[in-house]
Amino acid sequence: MQNSYLTNLQKIEFVITYACTGRCIHCSEGDHSDCGEHIDADIAADAVRKIAGIYPIQTVMTFGGEPLLYPHAVCAIHAAATECGVPRRQIITNGFFTKDLARIHDTVKALADSGVNDILLSVDAFHQKTIPLYIVRAFAEEVQKQKIPLRLQPAWLVSTEDNNPYNAETRAILDSFSDMHIPIGGGNVIFPAGNALKYLADYFVDSHPENPYIEDPADVRCVSFDPAGDVLGGNVYRQDILSILENYQPSDDKEESSC
Ligand code: SF4
Structure with missing residues (x-):
């Protein structure tokens, strides 16, 4: 039975790991940290099947942290989404989960086999401070060989047009991919939370980008699972997902998701 607060539900997303x-x-x-808790693959895949059996889910998304540190969970989720006929099966990744080229090949092949059809690759001045570009390119080359649709997904500071040094470096990094002819997505504008608030506070004195991932708890369009199984005030490791959805009641707090 559908919950009236979830009438417009059309997306499921999983934070695979932090x-x-x-x-x-x-x-x-x-x-x-480099390793940590991750979502249980079988329980997550089962949740996809059950939710998609009741609601007209259009998108299943996996992200993190870095989701491809745990490719088995990512692939199980997308294979379930493919089996259920969910049209859009997305991953957001920074493209760096190993330096082993054979493992990159095997992982990307597994993504293709599971039916992933939209990879958003985070590349910009911020990611590339610690993530080596040559590995990200190796990952992108494998994605292209496996013919999975791929987009570059940069983070912009202040706005996409602003000419601060970070954005200038991001434009140079995007240019360095021009030989690979990868489409550039709209990306996102950094909002003041977490590390951004700590390290980039000067940029938020005159500019206050809103967190685009907040949604109305009385009109849930996206069900979001965290690595510990928490979802909509319940926990999928301890309760059946359909019972969590059926009994969901909005609180005053705004829910956060990547929607
Ligand atoms: S923004 Fe950077 S540190 Fe944060 S989840 Fe993405 S890749 Fe990891």
Whole structure:
């Protein structure tokens, strides 16, 4: 039975893990470690099947942290989405989960086999402070060989047009991919949260970009799972996902998702 607060639900997203290979000064989540808790692959895939069996889900997205530190979970989720006929199956990745080229090949092949059809690759002045570009390019080359649609997804500071030094460096990094002919997505404008608030505060004196990921808890369009299984005030490791959805009641707090 559908919950009236979820009438417009059309997206499921999974924070696969908060572990990350990046150490970005703009990261809204703050600091990360190299390894950590990750979502259970079988339970997450089962949740996709159950939700998509009731709601007209258009998108399943996986991100992190760096989701490809745990490719088995990512692939299980997208394989379930493919099986359920969900049209858009997305990953946001920084492209750096190993330096082993054979492992990059195997992981990208597994993504293709699971039906991933939209990869957003984070490249910009912030990510490339700690993430080596040659590995990101190697990842992008494998994605192109496997014919998975790929977009570059930069983070911009203040606005996409602003001429601060970070944006200038981001434009140079994007130019360095021009030989690969990868489309450049709209990216996102950094908002003041987590590390961005700590390290880039000077840029938010005159500019206050809003967190675009806040949604109305009384009109949930996106169900968001965290690595510990928390979702909509319940926990999918302890409760059936359909029961969580059926019993969901909005609180006054705004929900945060990548929608
Ligand atoms: S912005 Fe992305 S890649 Fe960078 S530290 Fe945060 S989660 Fe990792």
